Amino acid sequence: MTLEILAMNRFDPARAAAVDAETKALLDRRARTFGPASVLFYERPVHMVSAEGVFMQAADGTRYLDVYNNVPSVGHCHPKVVEAMARQAAVLNIHTRYLYDNVHTYAERLLAKLPESLAHLMLTCTGTESNDLALRLATNWTGGEGFVVTETAYHGNSAAVTAISPSSMPGRTLPAHVRAIPAPDAYRRPTNDLSADFAADLDRAIHELKTSGAGFAGFVADSIFSSDGIYADPPGFMQDAIEVVHRHGGLFIADEVQPGFGRTGDGFWGFERHGVVPDIVTMGKPMGNGYPMGGVAVRADVLQSFCDAVGYFNTFGGSPVAAAAGLAVLDAIEDEGLMENAKEVGTYLMGRLRDLARLRPSIGDVRGAGLFVGLEFVSEPEARTPDAALARRAINGLRDRGILIGAAGPFGNTLKIRPPLPFSRENADFFVDALDDFLASEPA
Amino acid sequence: MTLEILAMNRFDPARAAAVDAETKALLDRRARTFGPASVLFYERPVHMVSAEGVFMQAADGTRYLDVYNNVPSVGHCHPKVVEAMARQAAVLNIHTRYLYDNVHTYAERLLAKLPESLAHLMLTCTGTESNDLALRLATNWTGGEGFVVTETAYHGNSAAVTAISPSSMPGRTLPAHVRAIPAPDAYRRPTNDLSADFAADLDRAIHELKTSGAGFAGFVADSIFSSDGIYADPPGFMQDAIEVVHRHGGLFIADEVQPGFGRTGDGFWGFERHGVVPDIVTMGKPMGNGYPMGGVAVRADVLQSFCDAVGYFNTFGGSPVAAAAGLAVLDAIEDEGLMENAKEVGTYLMGRLRDLARLRPSIGDVRGAGLFVGLEFVSEPEARTPDAALARRAINGLRDRGILIGAAGPFGNTLKIRPPLPFSRENADFFVDALDDFLASEPA
Ligand SMILES: Cc1ncc(COP(=O)(O)O)c(C=O)c1O
Ligand SMILES: Cc1ncc(COP(=O)(O)O)c(C=O)c1O
Numbered sequence: 028m029t030l031e032i033l034a035m036n037r038f039d040p041a042r043a044a045a046v047d048a049e050t051k052a053l054l055d056r057r058a059r060t061f062g063p064a065s066v067l068f069y070e071r072p073v074h075m076v077s078a079e080g081v082f083m084q085a086a087d088g089t090r091y092l093d094v095y096n097n098v099p100s101v102g103h104c105h106p107k108v109v110e111a112m113a114r115q116a117a118v119l120n121i122h123t124r125y126l127y128d129n130v131h132t133y134a135e136r137l138l139a140k141l142p143e144s145l146a147h148l149m150l151t152c153t154g155t156e157s158n159d160l161a162l163r164l165a166t167n168w169t170g171g172e173g174f175v176v177t178e179t180a181y182h183g184n185s186a187a188v189t190a191i192s193p194s195s196m197p198g199r200t201l202p203a204h205v206r207a208i209p210a211p212d213a214y215r216r217p218t219n220d221l222s223a224d225f226a227a228d229l230d231r232a233i234h235e236l237k238t239s240g241a242g243f244a245g246f247v248a249d250s251i252f253s254s255d256g257i258y259a260d261p262p263g264f265m266q267d268a269i270e271v272v273h274r275h276g277g278l279f280i281a282d283e284v285q286p287g288f289g290r291t292g293d294g295f296w297g298f299e300r301h302g303v304v305p306d307i308v309t310m311g312k313p314m315g316n317g318y319p320m321g322g323v324a325v326r327a328d329v330l331q332s333f334c335d336a337v338g339y340f341n342t343f344g345g346s347p348v349a350a351a352a353g354l355a356v357l358d359a360i361e362d363e364g365l366m367e368n369a370k371e372v373g374t375y376l377m378g379r380l381r382d383l384a385r386l387r388p389s390i391g392d393v394r395g396a397g398l399f400v401g402l403e404f405v406s407e408p409e410a411r412t413p414d415a416a417l418a419r420r421a422i423n424g425l426r427d428r429g430i431l432i433g434a435a436g437p438f439g440n441t442l443k444i445r446p447p448l449p450f451s452r453e454n455a456d457f458f459v460d461a462l463d464d465f466l467a468s469e470p471a
Numbered sequence: 472m473t474l475e476i477l478a479m480n481r482f483d484p485a486r487a488a489a490v491d492a493e494t495k496a497l498l499d500r501r502a503r504t505f506g507p508a509s510v511l512f513y514e515r516p517v518h519m520v521s522a523e524g525v526f527m528q529a530a531d532g533t534r535y536l537d538v539y540n541n542v543p544s545v546g547h548c549h550p551k552v553v554e555a556m557a558r559q560a561a562v563l564n565i566h567t568r569y570l571y572d573n574v575h576t577y578a579e580r581l582l583a584k585l586p587e588s589l590a591h592l593m594l595t596c597t598g599t600e601s602n603d604l605a606l607r608l609a610t611n612w613t614g615g616e617g618f619v620v621t622e623t624a625y626h627g628n629s630a631a632v633t634a635i636s637p638s639s640m641p642g643r644t645l646p647a648h649v650r651a652i653p654a655p656d657a658y659r660r661p662t663n664d665l666s667a668d669f670a671a672d673l674d675r676a677i678h679e680l681k682t683s684g685a686g687f688a689g690f691v692a693d694s695i696f697s698s699d700g701i702y703a704d705p706p707g708f709m710q711d712a713i714e715v716v717h718r719h720g721g722l723f724i725a726d727e728v729q730p731g732f733g734r735t736g737d738g739f740w741g742f743e744r745h746g747v748v749p750d751i752v753t754m755g756k757p758m759g760n761g762y763p764m765g766g767v768a769v770r771a772d773v774l775q776s777f778c779d780a781v782g783y784f785n786t787f788g789g790s791p792v793a794a795a796a797g798l799a800v801l802d803a804i805e806d807e808g809l810m811e812n813a814k815e816v817g818t819y820l821m822g823r824l825r826d827l828a829r830l831r832p833s834i835g836d837v838r839g840a841g842l843f844v845g846l847e848f849v850s851e852p853e854a855r856t857p858d859a860a861l862a863r864r865a866i867n868g869l870r871d872r873g874i875l876i877g878a879a880g881p882f883g884n885t886l887k888i889r890p891p892l893p894f895s896r897e898n899a900d901f902f903v904d905a906l907d908d909f910l911a912s913e914p915a
Binding site: 341 | 498500501503505506508509511512550556557560566568570571574575578591596597599600604606628631639763775779781782784785787790792
């Protein structure tokens with residue numbers, strides 16, 4: 028998460044003086060309880076008290092438009108999700124070694140949204156647990172130990188998943204069983220055939236792993252490449268790469284923690300945009316709209332081989348409460364047309380941002396799919412020089428204009444526009460106008 | 472969890488014929504959605520519909536006394552925990568990179584229950600995530616890679632934590648950086664000085680790790696040794712071992728997922744029984760009474776070094792909803808005197824079980840602390856021959872008598888008596904009488 032940290036600030040006691048007394052007291056308590064692990068957004072951290080839909084309310088009375096958070100994907104504190112969770116928690120909350128029905132209703136509905144070859148669902152509590160399990164499934168199936176990821180990927184926080192998260196090890200050599208390939212970045216690496224280039228990089232990395240003796244277990248990729256800087260186009264550019272993965276006997280693990288659950292607007296899953304079929308799909312963040320849940324959809328043969336060899340038990344994963352929350356999230360996405368909204372408002376938003384980019388040369392690129400949009404700041408448009416300082420100023424400047432947002436990418440110069448899915452055209456207008464206003468306030 | 476699996480049954484379609492049509496349909500759905508990962512308790516799995524306090528209600532109308540589950544530690548569906556969680560979920564549910572206050576109130580209350588040297592709290596979602604993080608903290612701090620655990624330990628399901636969970640790798644060689652020492656089992660390995668013997672085993676294992684080049688990072692132990700078979704006596708027997716850990720420059724990681732939160736009755740944490748001070752304490756299961764939450768309390772210097780080198784972010788860990796659930800659990804333990812109840816009822820229960828053991832030679836040993844009791848079945852009392860078949864029959868026989876229970880230990884012959892903490896003397900009587908009745912029904 029180093030990229031995000033570029034746009035954040037480690038807690039600095041000096042900063043506390045700038046905030047009011049209540050917030051200062053809270054910062055002190057935070058420093059005492061969390062210690063150096065206290066990483067906060069913003070130069071002046073925001074003290075939150077409530078949230079609803081696409082808005083968050085701070086203690087000082089400011090209402091913020093949330094253009095950042097994808098966990099509350101169907102909207103902060105969605106009443107139906109809260110109710111489903113509360114009602115189930117009052118009745119039964121146990122683990123999966125007893126029989127109960129709603130977890131299977133949930134699994135059936137989720138599996139129906141996935142390619143048929145992904146026959147089974149395993150339930151976990153976080154994106155990290157899902158990816159950690161996926162690595163175990165892939166090494167068990169292939170006998171290989173090696174994984175390929177993209178250069179600024181983040182897949183989670185466990186020991187095994189940190190090892191495949193180059194963004195958690197900036198400037199350090201990756202472990203011997205991991206190779207990182209450049210993100211599919213057509214803006215900085217213009218190409219005539221992104222799909223072929225991306226596949227060629229992957230092929231080279233796999234050869235290296237095989238030569239090194241690590242073998243090849245799989246390719247792990249977030250199909251929206253969120254921490255790499257958000258790359259969605261052209262649709263289909265992952266196809267050649269996935270063919271390479273399979274040709275080498277490895278598994279394609281699609282990390283849908285970011286693009287999944289309707290965000291990209293093209294389909295329920297990000298990988299659908301590319302017409303590829305993963306061997307394992309991992310899920311997290313938006314799955315329970317804040318209730319801690321994750322999942323792994325997997326091929327029957329891959330799972331059978333894992334269960335024959337090891338097995339898996341997750342205490343909280345797949346509890347009736349998780350299932351109830353998950354079902355309410357699916358209902359909300361379907362009943363409220365949130366995937367369609369992501370597509371429509373996302374297209375509108377990108378259009379407006381591209382219009383703005385024509386007027387503001389510091390906006391080098393606008394790209395994305397649905398409600399996952401990247402906006403890259405550059406200091407020299409021709410040279411496309413990344414301008415992380417401007418991104419940092421924009422994040423804080425937008426905050427002063429009632430908008431919460433963050434940055435991504437290897438240079439931290441790309442605004443990560445990723446609001447809750449009920450984001451409206453009006454919200455998009457408010458955001459673009461604020462961005463315009465911020466840019467107008469910058470010295471030319 | 473292989474030990475528990477001894478007392479369980481992998482789903483077998485043939486078994487389905489024995490259950491009613493509704494349950495059969497559910498088993499079919501389960502086989503389709505979960506596939507081979509479907510591991511269920513009991514020869515005839517129980518279809519649960521609700522639970523309250525120490526009771527669980529099955530679809531066929533049976534009310535079961537729960538003598539097994541420690542996640543719903545303050546009682547199934549505790550109304551105050553449910554209410555706290557629901558109320559908070561309706562107001563604000565975000566991650567820790569914004570400021571909000573209840574998570575610090577929670578951390579303050581929890582840290583106040585821990586030795587002062589454990590200055591900071593990191594919040595995760597599961598026991599696995601807590602232990603995985605603890606391993607990372609310890610390797611970063613010591614520069615060593617090696618860990619020592621007990622022979623039948625279970626610490627969780629991630630790649631790194633599975634590597635230190637011998638019970639997940641029955642019959643297989645442990646990874647090179649892991650050494651397992653015998654559990655502190657004074658029943659099967661009579662000794663004049665358990666503390667010294669346990670420490671000597673540990674010392675040998677650490678020497679081996681150092682000689683092998685892996686180095687020594689830490690000793691991970693659940694102070695009630697739950698999957699090893701439950702060993703609590705004599706109090707203090709861990710002291711020599713922890714001295715050895717520190718003499719070798721390693722960290723003592725106390726896995727409090729099982730004994731923590733008042734269960735052992737002696738103190739809030741299991742390690743208090745032994746008068747030792749861990750360097751890291753990991754938490755899970757009972758922390759949120761079913762809300763997925765875990766935690767790591769850690770020394771300030773160990774955390775500082777980790778944050779300087781890496782850092783950590785957990786999306787759902789420490790959310791306001793987790794904090795609300797955690798606070799309600801602390802309230803329940805304190806307001807309802809559950810730790811005191813664990814001590815009193817646990818002592819009463821062990822007394823009654825020991826009385827029963829005098830009449831029933833198949834009960835070889837009764838041991839434990841508070842409401843964590845092990846009861847070991849043996850076929851030949853003199854030889855102390857483990858009788859796993861009897862444990863299996865007892866689990867199913869008790870189920871027929873309205874009681875849910877499981878087994879632990881390397882032979883699967885030890886009943887694991889671990890009910891929600893509001894367990895009463897009356898509940899204890901019901902359980903002991905049912906056990907007596909079951910044993911009376913066994914052929915002599
Ligand atoms: C693509 C991706 N995968 C996995 C994760 C890990 O999720 P969690 O923090 O819930 O473990 C993240 C979190 O940022 C993510 O962005
Ligand atoms: C002692 C101990 N530690 C850790 C864990 C892992 O907890 P979880 O399944 O919540 O990850 C368990 C679970 O059984 C446990 O018994």
